[in-house]
Amino acid sequence: MLTKRVVACFDVIAGRVTKAQQFQDNIDVAPAAELAQRLYADQIDEIVFYDITASAERRRIDLDTVRDVARHVFVPFTVGGGIRSIDDMYDVLKAGAEKISVDSMAVRDPDIIRQGAEAFGRQCIVLSTQVKHVGITDAIPSGYEVFIDGARRATGLDAIEWVRRGEELGAGEICVNSIDRDGTHSGYDLDVTAAVADAVNVPVIASGGAGTVEHIADGLSAGGASAAIISSILYSPRLERNLGVREIKDGLVARGVPVRPWIDDRDVAAAARP
Amino acid sequence: MIDVIDYRAGNAPSVLYALEHLGLSARVVSKPEEVAAATRIVLPGVGSAGATMASLEELSLVDALRARVLDDHVPFLGICIGLQVLFEHSEEGDVPTLGWLPGTVRRFPSTQRVPQIGWNGVRARRPHPLWNGLPETAHCYFVNSYYAVPADDTDTLGVTEYGVEFTSMVAHDNIAATQFHAEKSGRLGLTILRNFASWDGAPC
Numbered sequence: 001m002l003t004k005r006v007v008a009c010f011d012v013i014a015g016r017v018t019k020a021q022q023f024q025d026n027i028d029v030a031p032a033a034e035l036a037q038r039l040y041a042d043q044i045d046e047i048v049f050y051d052i053t054a055s056a057e058r059r060r061i062d063l064d065t066v067r068d069v070a071r072h073v074f075v076p077f078t079v080g081g082g083i084r085s086i087d088d089m090y091d092v093l094k095a096g097a098e099k100i101s102v103d104s105m106a107v108r109d110p111d112i113i114r115q116g117a118e119a120f121g122r123q124c125i126v127l128s129t130q131v132k133h134v135g136i137t138d139a140i141p142s143g144y145e146v147f148i149d150g151a152r153r154a155t156g157l158d159a160i161e162w163v164r165r166g167e168e169l170g171a172g173e174i175c176v177n178s179i180d181r182d183g184t185h186s187g188y189d190l191d192v193t194a195a196v197a198d199a200v201n202v203p204v205i206a207s208g209g210a211g212t213v214e215h216i217a218d219g220l221s222a223g224g225a226s227a228a229i230i231s232s233i234l235y236s237p238r239l240e241r242n243l244g245v246r247e248i249k250d251g252l253v254a255r256g257v258p259v260r261p262w263i264d265d266r267d268v269a270a271a272a273r274p
Numbered sequence: 275m276i277d278v279i280d281y282r283a284g285n286a287p288s289v290l291y292a293l294e295h296l297g298l299s300a301r302v303v304s305k306p307e308e309v310a311a312a313t314r315i316v317l318p319g320v321g322s323a324g325a326t327m328a329s330l331e332e333l334s335l336v337d338a339l340r341a342r343v344l345d346d347h348v349p350f351l352g353i354c355i356g357l358q359v360l361f362e363h364s365e366e367g368d369v370p371t372l373g374w375l376p377g378t379v380r381r382f383p384s385t386q387r388v389p390q391i392g393w394n395g396v397r398a399r400r401p402h403p404l405w406n407g408l409p410e411t412a413h414c415y416f417v418n419s420y421y422a423v424p425a426d427d428t429d430t431l432g433v434t435e436y437g438v439e440f441t442s443m444v445a446h447d448n449i450a451a452t453q454f455h456a457e458k459s460g461r462l463g464l465t466i467l468r469n470f471a472s473w474d475g476a477p478c
Contacts, residue, residue, distance in 0.1 A: 002394045002436055003413065043460065045393060071291045076415055076458045096287045098320070098417070098458060119282075121321035123389045123417040172389050172417075201384075203391045226392060260393040260413045263461050 003258045004220040005045040005227035006248060007205065008234055010035065011052045012081075015065045018052075019236045020183060026052075029235055033068035039234065040073045042245040045260055047077050048101065048175075048229060054082025055104055056150065061088065063095045070096025078126055086115050093120065101126040101175065104148035107155055107162075110169055117170025126205075127171035131159040131192055132179040144192045151179045159192060160199050167200045174200055175229065178208035185211025185232055185239065188219040197224030205229055213243070213251030220257050276300040276471060277312040279339075281329035285457075289318045289353065289467075292457040296464060298471050306338035313348055314471070315339070318457070319355025323379060323420070324367035326355045336372065343449060344374060349475035351467075352451035357444055358422055360451055366420050375446055376425035382418075386437040389419040396432045396442045396454065403473045404431070404443075404450050404466055412462045414454035416442075421453060448475035 010017045010032055017035050018026040029035065036047055049069060051061045061082040070077055079092045080101025089100045100120075106113050106127060116125045130151050136143040144159035163174045176196050178189035188206040197204040203226035206219035210230045219228045233243050249259045276293055280286035280302040293300035293316075300316075303309060317339070319326055330336050343350045352360055359371040364379035371379070382388050393413045398405045421440035424430055431450070432443030444451040450470065456463040 002390060002392050002416075005392050040460075070288065072295070074292055074295065074458055074464055075460055076417075076455070090282070093285065094287055096291055098285065098288065098455075119321075119325075121325070123391065123419070124320060173391060201387055202389065203387050226387065 001258055002226075003260050004225075004252070006216065006245065006252070006259065007046040007048055007227050007229045008039050008044045009048045009050070009207065009229045009231045011050050011231070012062065012065060013053050015062060015068075017235070019232060019238065027237065029237065032065050033072065035235065036069040037072045039245065040075060043260075043262060044075060044245050046075055046227065047073060049077065049079050049097075050101070051079070051081030052150070061092060063091060066092060066095040066097055080126070080128060083112075085112070086119050089116050089120065089124075093124070099124055099126050099173075101128045103128040103130065106166065107146065107148050107157065110165065113166055113169040113171050117172070122170045122172035122202075125171050126173045126175055127163065127166035128175040128177060128207075129159065129162060129166075130177045130179050131189075133189070133192070142192075142195060144195075147179055151182075160195055163196050164199055167202055171202065173203045173205060175205040175207050176225075181209025183232065184209055187211065187215040188223055188225075188228070190218060190223045193219060193223035193225055203227065211239070213248055213255070216248065217252055217255040217257050220252070221255075275312075276314045276316060277303045277308060278316045278318060279309070279335065280304045281326070281333060281335075285318050285320045288455075289316055289457045292464060292467055293471070296468050296471070298468075304333055304335070306334045309335060309338040309342055312342055315343065315348060316351045316353065316470075317356035317359075318353045319359070320417070321355060322366055323355060323358050323364035323371055324369040326359055327369055327371055330359075340372070340374070347448045347475060349470065349473050350449045351456075351470045352444075352449070353457065354418065354453060354455055357451035357453050358420060360444065360449065361422050361424065364420060374449065375429055375444070377423050377429070379420045379422050381420050383437045389417055390436045391417050393459075394434050394436060394442075394454070396434050398432050398443070399430060402431055402445050402450075402478055404445065404469045406469050407465055408462060414442075414452070414456065414459040414463055416454045418453055445478070447477045
């Protein structure tokens, strides 16, 4: 049985993980490669890395940091931020990432989704989208609008129409980031997550707002998501207590969510040594 | 020395990093003369069967790989698309593939979210050196829309459920392959790579 994924998300500035609240007020946490190794040792299922200032600063993605993470982390690794072309995607994959996340750039030039899927396979392309509850109107029938550029710019696009189009163009996964919930530790926006999961047939990733194991379990069950992005709960200095991956997974299992089993030393103790 | 085949659609760097982490000598190769001298070969893969075959043909690697693997019997490990292209035909793009093993490649039923992305259990059907030290069921990381259907059931080493029970690991003489990404399957995946590095490729 396919298990649900717990995904650690890093917002990276100059090689260091930072933590923001509703896309603002970033505070420094740790070097990206160091935190990635710690979470890999703690058996995280996957890591997503956003170079959050690359796009705004109109510069290429920080490939040295991507490489640093990829060399020491043997679970899947997605990179986003500042991807503007197929060549940028190829550079990131060559540096050791498995998947490319496109967001604001895909809104400006949706064809980049199709080009990426054609060149590297649709499993490589994650369409990440920042959504905000704006109320139902003729232009926004779902009540959720797509925003870009760090949630600063409204696009006039309906979230559900946009993710459907992204799937048609070739996105292999859809990540739904709730702007309203980002950094609030009040839980994912289950309504929009479930609406997206119903609208597409590719896996959906819940993002923005997880503060407790209960929230993660809700995103993966009521929200219909295949994966849940977490960050604060793992490492934010703003929270009184952070949780380890094992504690989170034990909590998910207790709530009936299937996860990758914990690997004990004895599980691989008999493995052949060179 | 492990030679990891590099082509534009592949993910050779991830495999190389994993082998280096295990302290194994490895390099990426993309020339037929390098393949002709290889003593242990990994064919990684992401993307589509058609794009993979086109890249292998463009780099003139198809004949070189066939000679080294089928005639000279060097130990071979295919990963993901590197498993699918071992068979004769893929539904993905309706393309002929390497045809080293009898069988075809089919798409997952539409009742499932496709691609399958995530950690799923692999159950070994019989003992094999690649499975040394692993539990009976090991969770490994999959990313696939298609799966292999070997014509010869004895070529299936491991099975996994995703709407259907499918072949997630293949072993035939000196040829082994994983549908999952062993290089991204944490400690259990690294154990499989370590096992491959010490396997003599003898049939079992």
